[in-house]
Each structure stands twice: as structure tokens, then as C-alpha cells.
Amino acid sequence: MTKHRIAEENTAAEDLLPPKAPDGSGIGVNYVDAYIKPMNVAVEDGPKVACKRKGLKIILSVNDQTGEVVMRRTDHGPDPRSILRKALESAATAAGANYVVEDGAIFLEV
Numbered sequence: 001m002t003k004h005r006i007a008e009e010n011t012a013a014e015d016l017l018p019p020k021a022p023d024g025s026g027i028g029v030n031y032v033d034a035y036i037k038p039m040n041v042a043v044e045d046g047p048k049v050a051c052k053r054k055g056l057k058i059i060l061s062v063n064d065q066t067g068e069v070v071m072r073r074t075d076h077g078p079d080p081r082s083i084l085r086k087a088l089e090s091a092a093t094a095a096g097a098n099y100v101v102e103d104g105a106i107f108l109e110v
Contacts, residue, residue, distance in 0.1 A: 001098065001109040001110060002110060003100070003108075004043045005106070006043055006046075006047075006049050006108055007039050007041060007105070008106070009101060009104045009106060010037065011104070013035040014031070016031040016034050017031050018080075026077075026078075027071050028083070031081075032058075032071070032080070032084050033053055036051040036052070038106075039051040039106060040052075047063045047097070049062055051088075056071050058084075058091050060088065060091035060092055060094075060095050061095060062095040062110060065096045065097075067090070067091035067093065067096075069090040069091040069094065071084065071087045072087075092108060097109060097110045
């Protein structure tokens with residue numbers, strides 16, 4: 001597997017977490033949307049990556065493979081950061097990749 005840097009972690013998304021920003025979802029959907037937005041890239045000499053949220057589902061595409069996972073507050077909560085991290089890890093695995101965060105950068109091992 002080759003490790004590809006796909007984006008910087010969007011630390012500004014932290015400002016969208018409750019209690020700073022009201023969120024009735026319980027999983028921080030505003031935070032999730034802001035965090036995954038930079039993950040839509042085509043890496044030079046690497047994979048094409050697309051990530052979106054649809055309701056409580058995270059959909060991560062790596063080249064032509066897609067992983068879909070439901071964000072689960074009861075299993076990984078109550079912290080929205082943890083819920084999202086676990087969902088991205090599971091979605092990446094389903095898409096045939098490994099999701100890794102190191103030193104503020106997001107990597108995919110494909």
C-alpha cells in the first residue's frame with residue numbers, strides 16, 4: 001500500500017462544534033461538512049478522492065471504489081470528532097483504503 005497525503009485537517013471546523021455553534025443533530029453535522037470538504041481531491045500520482053455526507057451517512061470514494069458508513073453516536077459518541085473519525089476509518093476500509101491522520105494531515109493508504 002502507498003500512503004498519499006490528501007488534505008490538511010480542517011481545524012477551523014472545530015468552531016462549528018456545540019456549544020459554540022448550536023447543532024440539533026447530536027453528531028455535529030455542520031462540523032462534519034466543514035471537516036470533509038477539503039477531502040475532495042485528485043492527488044497527483046495518486047487516487048481520486050471524494051467524500052460527502054448524506055444524512056447520517058458518510059460516503060467516501062477512492063478511485064472507483066466506494067465505502068458508505070452510518071455515523072453512530074451510540075457506538076462512538078458523544079464527541080462528534082470521534083464519531084466522524086470512526087466513520088471515515090470504516091468508510092475508507094470499505095473503499096479498499098486505510099484512513100490515517102498524522103500531525104494535522106489526512107492520509108489514505110491505497
